[in-house]
Amino acid sequence: MFDFNNKIVLLTGATGGLGTAVAQAFHATGANLILVGRSLEKLVATFPDLNSDPHLLLAADVTAETAVHNLATTVAEKYGRVDVLANVAGGFRGGTAVHKTSKWVTPQNLANVILFLASEQATAVHGAAIPVYGLG
Ligand SMILES: NC(=O)c1ccc[n+]([C@@H]2O[C@H](COP(=O)([O-])OP(=O)(O)OC[C@H]3O[C@@H](n4cnc5c(N)ncnc54)[C@H](OP(=O)(O)O)[C@@H]3O)[C@@H](O)[C@H]2O)c1
DSSP: OOOOTTOEEEEESTTSHHHHHHHHHHHHTTOEEEEEESOHHHHHHHOGGGSSTTOEEEEOOTTOHHHHHHHHHHHHHHHSOOSEEEEOOOOOOOOSOGGGSTTOBOHHHHHHHHHHHTSGGGGGOOOOOOOBOOOO
């Protein structure tokens, strides 16, 4: 359906759950991949078949300015351009399941929550999960 043949695709977060799938999808469409993660060892282990031309595995911490500068310089020297940037680096840290925390709203307080949400003060609220435990 899509054709990225010979397009230069720079993907950060390549070793992650999402990044691995994005890398595979772009690879299937013929892209030349620049795959970035913090660990070269992990990149090579994740993409053993993409550790050679025209692809490139690069270790860089995207929160470190010097590392990002070096990454950009390496890419510019090797490819001269980037056609697609997929900036998937990030992280997801799940905490305690919300129903196991003390943040649940008791039935007694639920009326207050509803009144608050219906008030002018709640206009700044953009999306929220309000867990409520039952009486049983
Ligand atoms: N998975 C989903 O369904 C989903 C849905 C919506 C949004 N997201 C968001 O998409 C992002 C990626 O999700 P994921 O599930 O793939 O996470 P993940 O499995 O934890 O992968 C995180 C990726 O980001 C890289 N990374 C983290 N910090 C980095 C840094 N400072 N510099 C360079 N690379 C860094 C990691 O590389 P190394 O550890 O190898 O260094 C890894 O490749 C997250 O922000 C997540 O919240 C994910």
